[in-house]
């Protein structure tokens with residue numbers, strides 16, 4: 001697998017008081033996944049996370065809450081033949097969560113018993129198991 005077929009992304013693990021995990025389904029796609037996305041040119045991870053969360057969810061990242069968790073490699077959900085190299089961050093948000101037009105659905109799920117929905121491999125194989133542990 002060459003680097004050219006790997007998409008570097010930042011991904012957010014956002015939890016509510018009950019420990020549920022926020023997932024999004026991007027416009028016109030079927031897989032639920034972590035909020036986040038690709039880095040723009042010149043952006044660092046935190047700037048990209050803040051921008052993506054604002055663009056997707058209409059809310060703000062609480063700067064002091066941002067904590068790097070792990071880096072994961074997974075099959076890309078929507079790009080056949082590609083993988084994602086994801087840096088996962090714990091993030092708290094402030095303000096109402098108001099999904100934008102680029103998000104078809106935003107849902108909270110219990111990581112210990114996910115519903116029977118299409119989950120992106122990164123979410124299914126890495127993020128939810130990590131969330132169950134802690």
Ligand SMILES: Nc1nc2c([nH]c(=O)n2[C@@H]2O[C@H](COP(=O)(O)OP(=O)(O)OP(=O)(O)O)[C@@H](O)[C@H]2O)c(=O)[nH]1
Nearest residue numbers: 009011033034035036037038075076077078084120122
């Ligand atoms: N945010 C996010 N993206 C993921 C996850 N898993 C996964 O395969 N991806 C893929 O990583 C890429 C993220 O890119 P993005 O959200 O910035 O870009 P996009 O394809 O929506 O739009 P764009 O190409 O116009 O910027 C998409 O191909 C997405 O399907 C995940 O858990 N979270």
